[in-house]
Amino acid sequence: MDPLLISVILVVAVALLFAYTNGFHDAANAIATSISTRALTPRVALGMAAIGNFVGAYLGAKVAATVAEGLVSPQLGMAGLAIVMAGVLGSVAWNYLTWWKGWPISASHSLFGGVVGATLVGGGVVYWSGIWEKIVLPTIFSPLVGFALGFLFMLAVFWVFRNGTPRKLTVRFRQAQSVSAAAMAVGHGMQDAAKTMGIIVLALHVGGFQDSALEIPHWVYFASAAALAGGTYAGGWRIIRTLGRRIIDLRPPQGFAAETVASSVLYVNTWWLGAPISTTHTITAAIMGVGSTGGKRAVRWGVARTIVIAWILTFPAAAIVGALLFYPISWIML
Template sequence: MDSVLVAVVVCIGAALLFGYTNGFHDSANAIATSISTRALRPRVALGMAAIGNFIGAHLGGKVAATVASGLVELPGGLDGILIVIAGLLGAITWNFITWYFGLPTSSSHSLFGGMVGATIAGGAVVLWSGIVDKIVLPTLISPLVGFVLGFLVMIAVYWLFRRGRPDKLNRGFRHAQTVSAAAMSLGHGMQDAAKVMGIIVLALTVGGYYTEGAPIPEWVYLASAAVMAAGTYAGGWRIIKTMGRRIIDLGPPQGFAAETVASAVLYANTFMLGAPISTTHTITSAIMGVGSTGGKRAVRWGVARSIVIAWIITFPIAALVGALFYLPIQFLG
């Protein structure tokens, strides 16, 4: 078998493995709040999230295109494929490390960091303007938007239902969370499954098996969606506990507000900009914004600070790990 074809197959396998780790690492994004408020039973919530991810993947074509062609320029053939493999291994490694410690870091930034580090180590071209426009700026803006909107939506909920009975309101918002969690699951698929698709398309392009601008093959949608759904159903319980219980004490109204805000931000970015933003940053910042309406002590800022630090270091550390993986892998070329 041709060495380039073998490398492409291995690269696709690594991309699908990353998609699986992304699924169980980021399953908390969609359903941690619903589980914490007991709006949904854990396995029901995970099953719904898996279905949402599978469907959402088919709506993320613009995000996949950005990942495939807007961030790096790689040499054709085996050398380029090896860079992609090294980047994926860097991302997978950092995903496992942060999952072990229960940190809700961004799998997306693990992926982009790993790819940039491997690309630099391989002497290829990083499209820094694309990194700034599509990664850095959305990274800075989307958490701020999520925080502010979370605060405002929660204030609106308090005002609209200020005369309601708490027990009755909680029951109603638990039902509403079924809808908001489903919307969040769909948004997660649009974003994170689409990133896996983008990497597979990049590998096919570098290997000479795909022409840029052509329709993405259906099997790429199905494979990316399937591994993301399977990983989501496996569930990353360590991170689910962090997001659902350790940042704030979530009630059904707070969970509904956070999920609604986060899914709205994801949809806007996906359809309007095609920007591959972090679902983790978006939902976590929305939770913090919702919680801050309860006063200074309502948010456990020590936990929040640890999460933000993990956000900041994810890209450079994943880049370093991706570069380190490239050092031995390059000799396979």
């Protein structure tokens, strides 16, 4: 068999492994609030999230194009495939470490960090303007927007339902969370399955198996969606506990508000900008914003600080791991 074809198959397999780890790492994005408020049972929530991830994958082509062509340009041929494989494996390693620690970092940012680190040492080209516009700025603004909108939306909920009966409102908001959690799951698929799709078509282009890095074959949609959905159904209980219980004491109205705000931010960004923003950053910030309506002590800021530090470390840490892995991988492949 052609060595180049074997290398492409290996890179695709590693990209799907990333999607799987992304699923169990980021499963909490869609369902932690619903599980914490008992709006959904864990397995029902995971199953719904997996289906939403699968559906959302088919709506994320614009994000996939950004990942495939707007951030880096590895060399063509075997050298470029070594870069992509090292970058993705670097991301998988950081994802596993942060999952073990229970840190809700951005699995997608670890992907970008790993690929950029491997590209730098492998002799490829990094489009720093694309990194700034599509990664850095959205990383800064999406949590700020999520926090602000979460705070304002929660205030609006309090005002609209100020005369409601607490017990009835709890039941109604638990029912509403089924819808908001499903919307969040679709938004997660739109963003995170698309990033895997972008890596796969980049590998196909670098390996010479398709001319354009913007063309997404149907099997890539299906494989990326299935891997992400499978990982999501496997669950990421460590992260779920962090998001659902350790930041604030969530109740159904807060859970509904956080999910509604976060999914809205994901949809608007995906359809309008096509920027690969972090679903983790967005929902975590929305939870903090919602919790802030209860006063300074309603949010456990020590936990929040640890999470933000993990966010900041993700890109450079994954870049370092990706850069280091490039050397043994290139020695094997070249």
